[in-house]
Amino acid sequence: MQYRKLKDGTEVSVLGYGCMRFDKKGNRIDIDKAEREVMAAIEAGVNYLDTAYVYSGSEEALGTILERNQCRDKVYIATKLPHYLIKNPKAVDRYFDEQKKRLKTDHIDLYLMHMLPDTAAWDKLAGFGMKEWIDRKKASGEIRNIGFSFHGDTPTFKALIDAYDWDFCQIQYNYLDENTQAGKEGLQYAAAKGIPVVIMEPLRGGRLVKYLPPRAKKLMEAYPVKRSPAEWAFRWLYNQPEVTCVLSGMNTMEMVTENVRVASEAMPGEFTKRDFFLIEKVKEAINQSVKVGCTGCAYCMPCPQGVDIPNTFLNYNKLAYEPKTQVMLEYLQITGMKRDNSDVSKCIQCGACEKHCPQHIPIREELKNAKKALMPFPVEHAMKGVRLFLKH
Ligand code: SF4
Numbered sequence: 001m002q003y004r005k006l007k008d009g010t011e012v013s014v015l016g017y018g019c020m021r022f023d024k025k026g027n028r029i030d031i032d033k034a035e036r037e038v039m040a041a042i043e044a045g046v047n048y049l050d051t052a053y054v055y056s057g058s059e060e061a062l063g064t065i066l067e068r069n070q071c072r073d074k075v076y077i078a079t080k081l082p083h084y085l086i087k088n089p090k091a092v093d094r095y096f097d098e099q100k101k102r103l104k105t106d107h108i109d110l111y112l113m114h115m116l117p118d119t120a121a122w123d124k125l126a127g128f129g130m131k132e133w134i135d136r137k138k139a140s141g142e143i144r145n146i147g148f149s150f151h152g153d154t155p156t157f158k159a160l161i162d163a164y165d166w167d168f169c170q171i172q173y174n175y176l177d178e179n180t181q182a183g184k185e186g187l188q189y190a191a192a193k194g195i196p197v198v199i200m201e202p203l204r205g206g207r208l209v210k211y212l213p214p215r216a217k218k219l220m221e222a223y224p225v226k227r228s229p230a231e232w233a234f235r236w237l238y239n240q241p242e243v244t245c246v247l248s249g250m251n252t253m254e255m256v257t258e259n260v261r262v263a264s265e266a267m268p269g270e271f272t273k274r275d276f277f278l279i280e281k282v283k284e285a286i287n288q289s290v291k292v293g294c295t296g297c298a299y300c301m302p303c304p305q306g307v308d309i310p311n312t313f314l315n316y317n318k319l320a321y322e323p324k325t326q327v328m329l330e331y332l333q334i335t336g337m338k339r340d341n342s343d344v345s346k347c348i349q350c351g352a353c354e355k356h357c358p359q360h361i362p363i364r365e366e367l368k369n370a371k372k373a374l375m376p377f378p379v380e381h382a383m384k385g386v387r388l389f390l391k392h
């Protein structure tokens with residue numbers, strides 16, 4: 001296993017265990033199976049374990065596994081505050097105490113504001129006394145590092161990075177998201193400020209493995225260096241020194257074995273020009289199975305109404321090869337779940353964007369199609385309610 005450092009010099013394994021995807025037996029986590037897999041990873045050197053208040057049963061299961069095996073002190077626990085459920089300052093303590101109880105621990109090594117959407121949400125928490133609360137918990141040793149997890153766009157991410165003295169952050173990042181979400185630009189921005197970046201969704205929830213179009217698979221199979229789609233995705237991440245730790249939601253022993261091997265072998269800067277070329281071709285193959293030939297160049301931006309045109313087409317295209325509900329949710333997380341929404345419902349069909357598109361895409365027409373697919377009326381209506389909630 002290889003290790004990279006947090007701000008305070010703590011060495012965390014480059015592979016983190018994502019505890020969101022423990023297998024279930026009926027409605028309940030199969031704790032014995034999860035225990036075998038988690039302990040195999042810990043014995044192989046994994047010391048970063050990621051969970052959250054809202055991952056059903058996950059915190060309790062992790063606490064039980066660590067207690068049964070008496071290995072709490074060998075690992076670092078990352079868990080997340082569901083700040084979006086908080087209505088008053090007392091609730092912060094209630095959630096935190098419950099999380100420590102579930103995890104059977106007296107301290108949380110890495111505590112995150114879960115899915116922090118924008119600086120307005122952070123300001124709202126600060127208004128509840130969150131900064132003072134963090135200071136108190138750090139002083140008592142109950143929290144060792146404070147961070148946030150994020151699913152929005154690059155400018156929002158950068159603004160959040162600048163909004164507080166974070167110890168670390170967590171972003172969705174993989175070769176298909178190189179230029180969306182926080183993206184490479186966001187990763188490098190945080191790293192340049194000395195903020196360690198933990199990566200989630202390295203395989204897009206398994207989608208860079210299970211839903212790869214056949215042409216992409218063939219390209220990998222024909223390449224002289226034989227690697228599985230998962231190994232390529234992990235190596236692309238480890239190649240970047242700005243990446244501190246990559247979370248993987250492992251729920252088979254084969255996954256644990258492969259992920260541990262790759263995390264032990266892959267070095268930053270090891271990718272050759274040919275390797276990058278392969279990944280570009282794979283991305284092309286994924287993108288070719290799509291509806292709109294948008295390259296994400298953003299020449300059409302900014303839209304005077306604030307519509308995020310490239311992200312709308314990116315997600316519309318994803319519907320061709322990824323599960324619909326996941327794509328819709330992700331699109332809404334990036335564009336809709338913030339005070340200043342940038343989703344397609346804001347388009348007034350003015351046409352200003354079309355003059356600038358080098359691909360000559362009939363943007364207005366395609367946005368109408370995208371809206372039908374990504375934000376049908378009930379969803380649009382529900383998002384209005386979510387934004388009203390965020391404003392209070
Ligand atoms: S047509 Fe829609 S997306 Fe294009 S500039 Fe006008 S409002 Fe923005």
Ligand code: SF4
Pocket residue numbers: 293294295296297298299300301309310313356357358359360361363
């Ligand atoms: S200008 Fe055209 S190709 Fe570029 S992001 Fe906008 S719609 Fe896509």
